[in-house]
Amino acid sequence: MNVVKPNSYRSGPDERGHFxxxxxxxxxxxxxxxxxxxxxxxxAAKADPxxxxxxxxxxxxxxxxxxxxxxxERLTEHLGGAKIYLKREELNHTGSHKVNNVLGQIMLARRxxxxxxxxxxxxxxxxxxxxxxxxxxxxxxxxxMGAVDVxxxxxxxxxxxxxxxxxxxxxSGTRTLKDAMNEALRDWVTNVHDTFYCIGTVAGPHxxxxxxxxxxSIIGNETKVQMQEIExxxxxxxxxxxxxxxxxxxxFHPFLDDSTVEIFGVEAAGHGLTQLHAxxxxxxxxxxxxxxxxxxxxxxxxxxxxxxxxSAGLDYPGIGPEHSWxxxxxxxxxxxxxxxxxxxxxxLLSKLEGIIPALEPAHAIAKVMELAPKRPKDHLMVVNLxxxxxKDVPQVGDILRGKSK
Amino acid sequence: xxxxxxxxxxxxxxxxxxxxxxxxxxxDPDPAxxxxxxxxxxxxxxxxxxxxxxxxxxxxDGPSIQAAGLRALKxxxxxxxxxxxxRGFRKDDNVTPxxxxxxxxxxxxxxxxKFLADAKTAGVDGLIIVDLPPEEDDELCIPALKAGLNFIxxxxxxxxxxxxxxxxxxxxxxxxxxxxxxxxxxxxxxANAVGExxxxxxxxxKLPICVGFGIRxxxxxxxxxxxxxxSVVGTALVDALKNSLxxxxxxxxxxxxAVAELTAALAQGVKGAQQAAE
Numbered sequence: 001m002n003v004v005k006p007n008s009y010r011s012g013p014d015e016r017g018h019f020x021x022x023x024x025x026x027x028x029x030x031x032x033x034x035x036x037x038x039x040x041x042x043x044a045a046k047a048d049p050x051x052x053x054x055x056x057x058x059x060x061x062x063x064x065x066x067x068x069x070x071x072x073e074r075l076t077e078h079l080g081g082a083k084i085y086l087k088r089e090e091l092n093h094t095g096s097h098k099v100n101n102v103l104g105q106i107m108l109a110r111r112x113x114x115x116x117x118x119x120x121x122x123x124x125x126x127x128x129x130x131x132x133x134x135x136x137x138x139x140x141x142x143x144x145m146g147a148v149d150v151x152x153x154x155x156x157x158x159x160x161x162x163x164x165x166x167x168x169x170x171x172s173g174t175r176t177l178k179d180a181m182n183e184a185l186r187d188w189v190t191n192v193h194d195t196f197y198c199i200g201t202v203a204g205p206h207x208x209x210x211x212x213x214x215x216x217s218i219i220g221n222e223t224k225v226q227m228q229e230i231e232x233x234x235x236x237x238x239x240x241x242x243x244x245x246x247x248x249x250x251x252f253h254p255f256l257d258d259s260t261v262e263i264f265g266v267e268a269a270g271h272g273l274t275q276l277h278a279x280x281x282x283x284x285x286x287x288x289x290x291x292x293x294x295x296x297x298x299x300x301x302x303x304x305x306x307x308x309x310x311s312a313g314l315d316y317p318g319i320g321p322e323h324s325w326x327x328x329x330x331x332x333x334x335x336x337x338x339x340x341x342x343x344x345x346x347x348l349l350s351k352l353e354g355i356i357p358a359l360e361p362a363h364a365i366a367k368v369m370e371l372a373p374k375r376p377k378d379h380l381m382v383v384n385l386x387x388x389x390x391k392d393v394p395q396v397g398d399i400l401r402g403k404s405k
Numbered sequence: 406x407x408x409x410x411x412x413x414x415x416x417x418x419x420x421x422x423x424x425x426x427x428x429x430x431x432x433d434p435d436p437a438x439x440x441x442x443x444x445x446x447x448x449x450x451x452x453x454x455x456x457x458x459x460x461x462x463x464x465x466d467g468p469s470i471q472a473a474g475l476r477a478l479k480x481x482x483x484x485x486x487x488x489x490x491x492r493g494f495r496k497d498d499n500v501t502p503x504x505x506x507x508x509x510x511x512x513x514x515x516x517x518x519k520f521l522a523d524a525k526t527a528g529v530d531g532l533i534i535v536d537l538p539p540e541e542d543d544e545l546c547i548p549a550l551k552a553g554l555n556f557i558x559x560x561x562x563x564x565x566x567x568x569x570x571x572x573x574x575x576x577x578x579x580x581x582x583x584x585x586x587x588x589x590x591x592x593x594x595x596a597n598a599v600g601e602x603x604x605x606x607x608x609x610x611k612l613p614i615c616v617g618f619g620i621r622x623x624x625x626x627x628x629x630x631x632x633x634x635x636s637v638v639g640t641a642l643v644d645a646l647k648n649s650l651x652x653x654x655x656x657x658x659x660x661x662x663a664v665a666e667l668t669a670a671l672a673q674g675v676k677g678a679q680q681a682a683e
Contacts, residue, residue, distance in 0.1 A: 016540065024540075024541060025538060025540045025541060026509060026536040026537065026538075026541060027536055027538060028464070028465045028535050028536060028538070028559070028561075029538050029558070029559045029560065029561045029563070029564060029572065029583070030465075030559075030561040030562075030563050030583065030586050030587075031563075032538045032540065032563075032564075032568075033563045033564065033565065033568060034563070172468070172471055173461065173462065178462065179462075182462050182463075182464050185464045185465075186464065186465070186467075186588045189464075189465060189586060189587060189588060190586060190587040190588060190591065191586075192563055192586045193586070287510045287513060287514060288508075288509045288510045288513050288536070289462060289510060290462075290464070291536070293513075296510075298510070298514065300514075301483040301484055301485070301511055301514065301515075302460075302484070302510040302511035302512075302513065302514030302515065303459075303460065303461045303478060303511070304461045304462050304510075
């Protein structure tokens with residue numbers, strides 16, 4: 001592809017929220033004044049040392065950061081190539097990386113005087129993180145979740161309810177993450193006066209992709225410091241799974257200008273790329289949905305197609321706009337892993353390292369199983385272990401028992 | 406550039422009455438019935454017709470219009486077929502203004518320049534694209550104005566005086582005031598609050614101001630028509646259509662009639678309005 005390389009991969013977006021042609025603010029007029037307010041509030045918060053100091057306090061003592069960078073010795077031995085490190089985001093309070101972003105947004109919501117928080121969720125990890133922080137700060141919380149996901153992620157539904165959130169099963173459309181986001185936007189447009197929309201990924205209208213990225217960048221920033229302490233240098237490659245892409249962006253962004261670092265994003269290939277899947281970059285093209293221009297799965301008429309992934313958190317027909325841009329300029333390599341590959345990786349990591357991953361990062365592990373053996377033993381590979389698998393145990397148990405029969 | 410919309414509002418102004426603007430979804434419940442419905446709208450007293458472009462993810466619409474879009478998509482409706490429908494309508498009616506309303510993605514995928522050329526040829530007069538605020542004017546608004554189509558913008562209760570000039574800058578044809586913060590078919594509009602909002606917008610523009618969202622009955626349409634230059638009714642018509650369908654969601658002998666009758670009743674309501682002196 002003949003694309004002019006920018007001086008820095010980290011300077012985006014422009015003032016209108018564009019990463020190349022991607023991003024933007026494609027929202028109804030009712031929401032436009034709100035997202036302009038949010039942008040203003042975020043800019044002010046970023047410049048306020050007190051905001052950062054308060055965040056750092058909660059990140060350390062409530063979330064439990066920094067998360068460890070752990071050398072996966074047995075996985076490394078088993079694969080026989082690159083030295084594999086796991087960034088242990090699954091050890092955060094609430095069990096995934098989602099809490100990093102939610103903490104930031106809830107603190108912004110408090111600064112803006114908003115008392116009611118809404119969120120969309122797929123696997124329920126973002127919903128749980130949102131419900132948790134709403135409980136902590138005494139805010140009303142409504143979580144929209146596709147009815148299909150409510151069924152397959154019951155443990156998280158129960159957790160959210162225990163935390164005092166109202167979980168609304170969404171019956172429209174395909175009844176998954178995309179429809180949960182539609183319904184959250186409908187709520188927001190109706191309750192603009194008191195409601196803050198806490199988006200869970202690096203997508204949506206500007207400034208969401210940027211602020212979620214910034215709140216998640218703690219993952220990559222810590223990794224950089226930790227790898228320096230352990231190995232005295234930068235890693236050689238990074239691998240992370242991608243639905244909307246927030247855990248991946250959080251790990252990748254601080255390394256984008258380190259040209260020696262190879263970066264791999266792993267989309268969900270579902271039943272395979274020629275069948276039902278959720279790999280927007282591999283199988284989609286640029287379109288406009290949920291406030292931004294990005295790669296989307298759609299038909300010839302521009303109708304959004306059903307995504308499929310075994311993992312509810314990756315089951316979305318789009319991807320964050322900055323990922324679309326990083327794909328087009330060639331800085332990040334986007335791969336994909338099928339349901340079966342993710343299941344195999346889920347079991348391998350559980351048995352070799354005693355860590356049950358969520359099905360989402362199991363997709364990243366699946367590609368590590370391909371990439372690591374082809375690399376030398378002094379190659380340092382970091383995988384973002386973005387969530388733990390407790391929520392998936394019932395679902396995977398059913399699948400494995402069904403298969404072994 | 407003078408479109409059928411401009412001509413129609415000039416006529417109505419002479420007659421001293423507000424416009425009755427109707428909305429239905431293109432292709433609901435099937436393309437042939439949909440064409441008959443659109444024809445019936447203009448014959449039953451609609452002054453302006455808004456035709457929804459079906460989309461899988463209509464973020465600003467309530468359950469009725471979501472379902473209408475899905476019914477249309479299920480029978481294979483597309484943007485191209487929506488333009489065919491407009492062409493079919495224009496065979497018998499070259500005066501009633503017709504506005505396409507929907508979301509940007511189908512147009513973006515069709516190709517903006519090709520879409521604008523095809524829409525103009527088919528007989529479309531204006532566009533209302535919900536997810537294109539003024540911040541994204543370069544995408545479609547400016548090209549549409551150049552192509553001779555009106556770009557009708559939504560103003561909402563959250564659009565304050567500071568923001569109104571930006572919202573109105575490239576708006577033409579009329580201004581669509583969304584009477585409530587919310588989705589289509591939700592809460593009822595309060596005529597007094599609408600009156601204040603219309604007066605506020607009028608300080609910024611000479612364009613006609615039509616009001617929609619939450620208007621379901623002839624009485625409500627009339628109350629709004631006394632405060633604004635037009636009343637828009639969508640969900641109530643879509644519901645009347647839906648209630649006439651058979652168990653499989655197909656048109657029956659009652660379908661066109663049901664929409665036509667409600668349209669006529671609503672039109673009577675609007676025509677009975679006493680226009681506020683300007």
